[in-house]
Amino acid sequence: SQKIEQNSEALNIQEGKTATLTCNYTNYSPAYLQWYRQDPGRGPVFLLLIRENEKEKRKERLKVTFDTTLKQSLFHITASQPADSATYLCSTSGAGGSYIPTFGRGTSLIVHP
Amino acid sequence: EPEVTQTPSHQVTQMGQEVILRCVPISNHLYFYWYRQILGQKVEFLVSFYNNEISEKSEIFDDQFSVERPDGSNFTLKIRSTKLEDSAMYFCASSQSGAGGSTGTDTQYFGPGTRLTVL
Numbered sequence: 001s002q003k004i005e006q007n008s009e010a011l012n013i014q015e016g017k018t019a020t021l022t023c024n025y026t027n028y029s030p031a032y033l034q035w036y037r038q039d040p041g042r043g044p045v046f047l048l049l050i051r052e053n054e055k056e057k058r059k060e061r062l063k064v065t066f067d068t069t070l071k072q073s074l075f076h077i078t079a080s081q082p083a084d085s086a087t088y089l090c091s092t093s094g095a096g097g098s099y100i101p102t103f104g105r106g107t108s109l110i111v112h113p
Numbered sequence: 114e115p116e117v118t119q120t121p122s123h124q125v126t127q128m129g130q131e132v133i134l135r136c137v138p139i140s141n142h143l144y145f146y147w148y149r150q151i152l153g154q155k156v157e158f159l160v161s162f163y164n165n166e167i168s169e170k171s172e173i174f175d176d177q178f179s180v181e182r183p184d185g186s187n188f189t190l191k192i193r194s195t196k197l198e199d200s201a202m203y204f205c206a207s208s209q210s211g212a213g214g215s216t217g218t219d220t221q222y223f224g225p226g227t228r229l230t231v232l
Contacts, residue, residue, distance in 0.1 A: 043117075043204045043223030044156060089156065099211070100169050103156040 002028045004104035006090055012110045019080045021107045023073040023090030030102075031094025033066055035075050038087045038106060048075075052094075080111045115139045117224035119205050125230045126195055134190045134227045136205030145188045146206040146221060147180065149173070156204070162188065163211060195231045202226040 005024045013019050023033070031052050036044035050057045050066045050073070057064050063076040077084050087106040093099045118137045126132050138145050147159040161168040162180055179191045188207075192199055206221040 038156075041202075041226075043206075043226050045223065046220045049220070091156075098169065099161075100158050100171060102158075105155040 002026075002030075002092065002095060002102045004090055004092060004102055006088075006104035006107045008105065008107070010108040010110055012112065013080055015081060015111055015113050017080055019077040019084065019109055019111070021075040021088050021090075021109065023075065023104055025071050025092055025102075028092075028095040029068065030092035032092065033064075033073050034091045034093075034101075035062075035064055035073075036089040036091060038089055040087075044089055047088075077109070080109075082111045082113050085109055085111050117205055117207055117222050119203075119224040119227050121227060122225065123228045123230070125232065128197055128231055129194050132192050132195055132229065134192075134203050134205075134229070136188045136190075136207075136224055137186050138188055138205065138207030139209075139222055140186070142207035142209050142222075144168075144208045144211050144219075145180075145182070146208075147190045148204045148206065148223075149201040150204065150226075151201045159190070161211075168211070192229075195229075197231050200229055200231045202228050 003026050034049045035047045037047055038044045048057055048059055048064045050064050052068055061078045065074045087108045089106040090104040091101045093101040120135045124132055145162045148156050150156045158171050159174045160170040160180055177193050181189050204226045205224045208219050208221045210219045
């Protein structure tokens with residue numbers, strides 16, 4: 001079955017540093033990989049989508065990489081701010097023609113002032 | 114900015130009762146989704162809906178669940194006979210085009226969720 005692994009331990013970093021979050025998937029090849037932000041008690045907010053034929057995508061302070069050989073995506077937030085503190089979810093879809101998304105449990109990011 | 118809205122924000126029900134969760138998707142969106150998230154767990158896909166039909170559904174979406182678009186604005190999830198394990202946050206989402214679209218407009222916008230508590 002499709003499975004996504006994200007670091008369950010919270011990532012604590014200092015303001016201004018670059019946060020790097022990891023998403024690993026196993027046993028399948030998704031066509032799409034998405035990153036979402038989720039604040040407590042709220043719905044996920046879409047951040048970035050990257051396709052299997054793309055290596056890297058950027059949006060403002062965000063950067064996502066997609067390595068289909070390693071079956072891994074890295075999500076970077078540069079010049080992090082306390083307002084970036086949230087849980088970040090990785091989601092994949094498009095494997096085998098199905099677009100049912102699979103989500104990871106997310107990694108909590110805490111940016112300290 | 115347009116957003117997905119959901120009502121109620123919190124629903125408490127007795128086991129075996131029927132509940133209807135309501136969503137108003139973004140007005141020009143054509144694809145609608147329901148997800149659930151059990152407390153502390155991952156977001157799980159339930160169903161996608163397009164053109165008044167279910168497009169895809171997960172194993173969770175069994176005969177106890179149904180979806181409907183009763184009018185031009187609402188999208189509902191009905192659970193016929195709730196169980197304790199149905200307690201979760203239920204999120205509605207909508208997108209302009211379907212998942213996998215090449216235009217990039219398949220971004221799903223999530224609502225704030227309905228917290229369902231089954232006693």
